Amino acid sequence: MGGARLDGTHDPALRSWVPSADGHPDFPIQNLPLGIFSPTGGARRAGIAIGDRILDLRGIAGLLSGEAARFVEAAGETLNGALALGAGPRRALRLRICELLRQGSPERAGIEPHLHEAASCTLHLPAAVGDYTDFYVGIHHATNVGRQFRPDNPLLPNYKWVPIGYHGRASSVVPSGTPVRRPNGQRKPAAETVPSFGPSRNLDYELELGIWIGPGNELGEPVPIGEAADRIAGYCLLNDWSARDIQGWEYQPLGPFLAKNFATTISPWIVTPEALAPFRAPQAPRPDGDPAPLPYLADEADAASGALAIELEALLVTADMKAKGMAPHRLALSDARHMYWTAAQLVAHHASGGCNLRPGDLLGSGTLSGPDRASCGSLLEATNGGREPIALPSGEERRFLQDGDEVILSARCRREGFAPIGFGECRGAILPAPSA
Structure with a gap:
């Protein structure tokens, strides 16, 4: 590896x-x-x-x-x-x-x-991001979200066969600390007969791992799975902010657009594969009945040590909490081991059709939720689509993010016999939307 x-x-x-x-x-x-x-x-x-x-x-x-x-x-x-x-x-x-x-x-x-x-x-930003791709390989997140729309069949048939992803917007990737302006867009809740245009009402965060590409590949030349890890220059934290109400109206049939392209926040330090060597882990075993990866995604060494044991945390501090000097409230505690596909598999799949990856390209893992409510990496999951608000120590509640809220992502790697390391903060505060 x-x-x-x-x-x-x-x-x-x-x-x-x-x-x-x-x-x-x-x-x-x-x-x-x-x-x-x-x-x-x-x-x-x-x-x-x-x-x-x-x-x-x-x-x-x-x-x-x-x-x-x-x-x-x-x-x-x-x-x-x-x-x-x-x-x-x-x-x-x-x-x-x-x-x-x-x-x-x-x-x-x-x-x-x-x-x-x-x-x-x-x-x-540590590199000029030429292209940004967001994947969807947090299986608990995919299941939680799918269950809200398809209770009896939350995962679509292709999920366990192919790493699902979409191309995001590179120009709006920003470093930690950059304020995030609430986006405007079309919204159409089920209770409304026609869409309206205005500020997102259901603004959310997503707890993700970012993957930096090092050496690229020529157009038309795939990257074999056995070489894919060598194309990874390092990792960061990534918050792919999401306007859920805008997304719910616009995403069919082609997927996210304005709901995602207004901002993606990353931690500014590239934690190298060398620093993470002690924290490599076997890929999570697939449940009985799940298909084995197709040959172009199968590699024994990657299966043995292609996952990363990285503890991921999301915190929230509201404007009222800041005014009262209160500590941020934990929203989620999860782990990068919840990735259904490894980082090397993402690289190999991305290039398998001949796409030319370039140095400084950025991949997002998708939201890395865990198996329970305390490890949900988005408010969409943690509040059951906004139906079950989170109670904050300030006496406030949150279904989705409000103006003045600040989300802080952090990460820690721990293993007995080695010094713990972290990623630094990935934080962003929400500003009001521009006048529509």
């Missing part, structure tokens, strides 16, 4: 001379995620998160050589060129940065001037 090797960078005993790194909930020295940032008054540049600091990679270029230097040379105001290089340069950079930041490094004095306080920097 691409990027799945364990090495000294995963040693839980590793310590960094960066004071905030050891024990940091997201970015200890065992993580070292990649991103694009700009310090106050500075240009965009490539960086690595370490504790509550960001290491400017261009600033330490003189301490790099070989493949590690090649990665940094290919990175500019986006990481597309560097992601295109594949796992070799990315792994070499990780090894070298680990050497430079570990306790006792003789290079400390030369590195310290190139560490920036993350809180004073602006984080950007």
